[in-house]
Amino acid sequence: MSLAVVHSRALVGLTAHPVSVEVHLANGLPSFTLVGLADVEVKEARERVRSALQNSGLEFPHNKRITVNLAPADLPKESGRFDLAIAVGILAATGVIDASQLAHYEFAGELSLSGALRPVRGALAASMDLHQRGQQVRQVLPPGSAEEAALVPDAEVYRAEHLLDVVQHFAPAGASTEDAARSQWSRVPPQTQRPDEDGLDMRDVKGQAACKRALEIAASGGHNVLMLGSPGAGKSMLAQRFAGLLPPLQVAQALENAALHSLVGRFDARHWGQRTTLAPHHTASAVALVGGGSPPKPGAISLAHHGILFLDEFPEFPRAALEALREPLETGHITIARAAQQASFPARFTLIAAMNPCPCGFRGSRQRACRCTPDQVSRYQSRISGPLLDRIDLHIEVTPLPADELLTAPPGEPSATIRERVAAARAMALARQGTPNQQLQGQALDTHAQAEPAALQLLQNAAAKLGWSARGVHRALRVARSIADLAQSKAVTPAHVAEAIQYRRALLGAAG
Structure with a gap:
């Protein structure tokens, strides 16, 4: 047979588009042509x-004109994921492989020059997209990629370590199978890894009761946090332990996060099911944070999906990078548009930002006198725009503990105890409205806040006195709703609103 069709997938964002690898062998001047909007x-x-064919002991059709078409022709294709499908297509066109057996299989894998198969990026993302579409496909993948894809429920995944393993499985009936005994072809069983514990616990943080309370509220409602304090006050220590306050990921959430990491080749099975905490350096660009490139790849905000994005030295980030966060903080996703294509990635993360109160870091500190002028402090804090600051729900001050208290204070409350309260509050919110409080918008916020008239009047008075925007008022009401959930209260009372107001003080006021 001089024509063979093999199935594969091309990834555009998190969407796995079907690709038909058509291989045609014809008489004429020997050549090998590959068409179909293929990348380098x-x-x-x-x-x-x-x-790979020659070093595996297989015959390459040197005397034929080989044409490989990756259809559809207008769909961009990138990476070495099509190597295995092209090789299988050539072998099917020459009769080494029975082409009639290939109809229900899809192939992806990069070939080494020896014929061994190497992992490819995005195997889990492609498998998850197939599962969401309800398509049952037999996937043939290299080691590493096969285990990723098998994390998706009901996925039918086969692992092959070498090109010869695929040849032996699809060889025509009656063909020689003298190497079948050492074949590494096998179906991968469902993967059920459990997340490793990172060992970071809130009991390590001594004192800081007010900050722990604010982080507990943030975990309960999915709120963003800005921590303000002098160097060494404990901001990074608190942020690194925040993930331990959150309930375990559901399977669907873990798959979404793992698929994004698989897309950029950063998936690690040891962290499967664990909430991600990403802490990019303050020199990171806007593209590194929100994603970009050609083809578009997810950035840090998407890799932190259902996890935590920790931005230390918040004002030191480039202004363009910080302003790029404004839309994802509201919508929970990011759309990257390029001239050739666009891709959308989820970005439902919790932002934990930390900063010093002034350039020297010691404004309002008992440790050392601050020598910054008011103008210097104002310029430093104004690096964070008002619209971005308005999207951060809780502003808290982290004050350093005196040395005697730090050395003699007992251990703090463990993360597991706090997590139980957070889980109960989240369960109450999900039962009431189906989403965390931070995602309540418009009429849903008015309906589910269930605020008492006195509480609404207190909020109105505070907004008028402090000059809050409409967004600030709504965010304070969401925080009050989370405080009420932690207290297992059906209604938002004035006491809940009063506490929420304390977390939306002006930045300069918080520093002083």
Whole structure:
């Protein structure tokens, strides 16, 4: 047979588009042509496939005109994931493989020059997209990628370590199978890894009761937090332990996060099911934070999906990078548009930002006198725009403990105890409205806040006196709703609103 069709997938964002790898062998001047809007990495498959076939003891059709079409032609294709499908197509066109057996299989894998298969990026993302579409496909993948894809429920995944493993499985009936005994072809069982514990616990944080209370409220409602304090006050220590206050990820949430990490080749099975805490350096660009490139790749906000994005030295980040966070903080997703294509990625993360109160870091501190002028303090804090600051629900001050209290204070409350209260508050919110409080918008906020008239009057008075925007008023009401949930109260009372007001003080006021 001189024509063969093999199935594969091309990833655009988190969407796995079907690709038909059509291989045609014809008489004429020997050549190897690859068409179908292929990137440079894909076109290099010609040399990898040729060497892999020869070094595996298989015959490459040198005397034929080989044409490989990756259809549809207008869909961009990148990476070496099509190597295995192209090699299988050539072998099916020459009769080495029974082409009739390939109809219900999809192939992805990069070939080494020896014929061994190497992992590819996005295996879990492709498997998850197939599951969401309700498509039952038999996937043939290299080691590493196969275990990723098998994390998706009901996925039918087969692992092959070498090109010869695929040849032996699809060889025509009656063909020689003298190497079948050492074949590494196998179906991958469902993967059920459990997350490793990171060992970071809130009991390590001594004192800081007010900050722990604010983080507990943030965990209960999914709120964003800005921590303000002098160097060494404990801001990073608190942020690194915040993930331990959150309830365990559901399977669907863990799959979404793992698929995004798989898309950029950063998936680690040891952290499967664990909430991600990303802490990019303050020199990170806007593209590093929100994503970009060609083809578009997810950035830190998407890799922190259902997890925590910790931005230390908040005012030191480039202004463009910080302003790029404004839309994802509201919508929970990011759309990256380029001239050739666009891709959307989820970005439902909790922002934990930390900063010093002034350039020297010691404004209002008992440790050392601050020498910054009011103008310097104002310029430093104004690096964070009002619209971005308005999107951060809780503003808290972290004050350092005196040395005698730090050394003699007993251990703090463990994360597990706080997590139980957070889980109960979240369960109450989900039963009431189906989403965390931070995601309440418009009429849903008015309906589910269930605030008493006196509480609404207190909030109105505070907004008028402090000059809050409409967004600030709504965010304070969401925080009050989370405080009420922690108290297992059906209604938001004035006491809950009064506490919420304390977490939305002006930045300069909080520092002094």
